[in-house]
Amino acid sequence: MIYTQSPLAIGLFCFFVLFVLGLSFYLAKRTSSAEGYYAAGGQIHWATNGIAFAGDYLSAASFLGICGMIATAGYDGWMYSIGYLAGWIVALFLVAEPMKRLGKYTFTDALDSKFNSKSIQLMAAISTLLVSVFYLIPQMVGAGVLVQPLLGLPHWVGVCIVGVVVTLIVATAGMASTTYVQFFKGALLLIMSTVVVISVLFRGLSTTPENNGQPYHDFKTLHADSSLTLVEEGYTMVAGLDSEFGEAGFVKLAKDGQESIWHLIKTETGYTLEEALYVTKLADGTKLFNGAPAEDGKFFPVGHIRELRVNGEEVTATGAVGPFAYLSALKDSTIVLWGKKYIKQGDNTLTIYYQKPTPGSRVLRPGLKFKVDNATGLQKFNFMSLMLALFCGTAALPHILIRYYTVPSQAAARKSTIVAIAAIGFFYILTLFLGMGAMTNGVINLTDNNMSAPLLALSFGVILFAVISSLAFATVLGTVSGLIVAASGAIAHDLMDNFMGMQMTDRGKVRAGKISAVVIGCIAIYLGIVFEGMNVSFLVGWAFAVAASANLPAILMLLFWSKTTARGVAASIFVGLVSSLGLILVSPDMWVRYGKLPADAPVQFNSPALISIPLSFLALVIISMMTQKDVIKGHANSEA
Amino acid sequence: MGHGPAVKLGKDNAAAYKTRLGVKMFAVYTIVYATFVILNTTNPKMMESIVLGQTAAVIWGFGLIALALIMAFIYNRLCTKAEQQMNS
Known part of the structure; x- marks a missing residue:
């Protein structure tokens, strides 16, 4: 950044x-x-x-x-x-x-x-x-x-x-x-x-957090059938299921000459594709962020709530809340955490950050970093x-x-x-x-x-x-x-x-x-x-x-x-x-x-x-x- | 070569009492802290259950921090009282 x-x-x-x-x-x-x-x-x-x-x-x-x-x-x-x-x-x-x-x-x-x-x-x-x-x-x-x-x-x-x-x-x-x-x-x-x-x-809390007056990144979701044919138009497949990306649960797409990586989620009718962020480390040590140099600013900050619930009802924002109401709302909501996977592509190493929607009650108890669930x-x-x-x-x-x-x-x-x-x-x-x-x-x-x-x-x-x-x-x-x-x-x-x-x-x-x-x-x-x-x-x-x-x-x-x-x-x-x-x-x-x-x-x-x-x-x-x-x-x- | 305090300290007749009190209070807090760690290790899903509108883990966390402060105040009160009684 x-x-x-x-x-x-x-x-x-x-x-x-x-x-x-x-x-x-x-x-x-x-x-x-x-x-x-x-x-x-x-x-x-x-x-x-x-x-x-x-x-x-x-x-x-x-x-x-x-x-x-x-x-x-x-x-x-x-x-x-x-x-x-x-x-x-x-x-x-x-x-x-x-x-x-x-x-x-x-x-x-x-x-x-x-x-x-x-x-x-x-x-x-x-x-x-x-x-x-x-x-x-x-x-x-x-x-x-x-x-x-x-x-x-x-x-x-x-x-x-x-x-x-x-x-x-x-x-x-x-x-x-x-x-x-x-x-x-x-x-x-x-x-x-x-x-x-x-x-x-x-x-x-809000599902669209404001950052010093700047709107939050609008994360896109794409849809595809079981053969990975995209419903949305304009995208071309660069690396599909049979590539190293597909093996790791991702695909690489291109649109208007811009490459992007998407996390694959299997559904009953096909796939949902969720936008991911990635850092490419080239063989000479240079790093690219979302496919571009850091100066281009394409690697954006993240952190948002997908479903915000207050007293059992889904809302888009809570307005001002007290400390316990804040934690309580988080507990009842679904928060997007970020997973990380590494992919080796020739001499380049890609670090892919993908969305992991997680129940708030799971976030507010141990086990996401320390292995305590079903642990050895x-x-x-x-x-x-x-x-x-x-x-x-x-x-x-x-x-x-x-x-x-x-x-x-x-x-x-x-x-x-x-x-x-x-x-x-x-x-x-x-x-x-x-x-x-x-x-x-x-x-x-x-x-x-x-x-x-x-x-x-x-x-x-x-x-x-x-x-x-x-x-x-x-x-x-x-x-x-x-x-x-x-x-x-x-x-x-x-x-x-x-x-x-x-x-x-x-x-x-x-x-x-x-x-x-x-x-x-x-x-x-x-x-x-x-x-x-x-x-x-x-x-x-x-x-x-x-x-x-x-x-x-x-x-x-x-x-x-x-x-x-x-x-x-x-x-x-x-x-x-x-x-x-x-x-x-x-x-x-x-x-x-x-x-x-x-x-x-x-x-x-x-x-x-x-x-x-x-x-x-x-x-x-x-x-x-x-x-x-x-x-x-x-x-x-x-x-x- | 010189050990001993940098400033001259008076004789503290309450030292033995304060030591015994400290050990007892330390034991109490250690048992509570150990229970927290063991529960997290053996039954982490239980920490997700809802208590007073929060996850049990959040209640435990706030509880441990609050308990430390409450016990610290009680310890200071008892120590100060003993110092006043035994050192006067």
């Missing part, structure tokens, strides 16, 4: 970037000490910290990825929202206060609080770095995805802009500037998402494993855990978590309306569903699009800055200061943190460019699985099992890291990336958490039992 750049969007983007940079330089004066740099002096108010938590957590994967997934797969996308939110319960009830009580700058401090163990310092720092990098890549790729419609610049420029701005934010004022950037971004994201959802509800044991295992990773991952993410050190007390840590739950829970409710709004308002770009939420905003006018796109970019800035603070803390504080025992003054520690931030910023830019084209929610799910496997068992056992030893903690992190990463590397999703068939992958599930988390617990228990002579009396949680 081709986007038109809005001067307003560019202006808002520049304003936000200059604002956060100005704030960072202002706060830099207050961050000459290590406490100031790594923990914002520990004096952030709990309410500010709670919204900053939301700003930190609601990353590109949440805002762009989840809305895009709901827009194309319905309720299954919302399962991510439910799982991510549930993870905050683990953070609140088990982790928040002990983490504040035990740690100083990094989550390694908390794990190592009673041991002073080199093996814990090393393993926890490696785990922090790996999880942060896993999380950084999709954020940087998300920045590249956004910059194209927003500023009209290529992917690598977007990645570089984010990398440079974020590195400046972190290197000038560390956690202080990061906190305020996340606070503003989190608050604005909540407010503006609410505005979009209210607009969606005011517009209501392995498919069910995969689903449960993903839901476990989402549940356990939040309380083990290093960039989330370090936010507990920015508040002055344990009560403040608890209260800020509750503010985060309220803000994030509210946002995740909004994601259902944003996603379903995109699904039914003709705004989905089938080649990249990550842009569904900004394009939904565009359907209400360029001002809302400009604000939402700038915010989406700010979303990336906020999350990346948190990740770089966490990763720089792992290098400068955990590895250089604690593990290697390098003697540094307080100013030296700050300098080491800033230099680390610059190095990690450069690495993030490189990875963001290399991984162009990757789905932004792809690695985030894995980052959750790795964090939950490597970090959470160690944190929980340290707090709740008095026989935990230093070697047990180090072994748990090592086993959690190796098993989760190992299973990911041999999973079907990775097999596709290696250019092999997913069915040939050594393991047939993509989410490793249901195996790697128990393994990590087991390693901790076994090694701790074997090293009981090293046990330090009084477990961490009893030290008030």
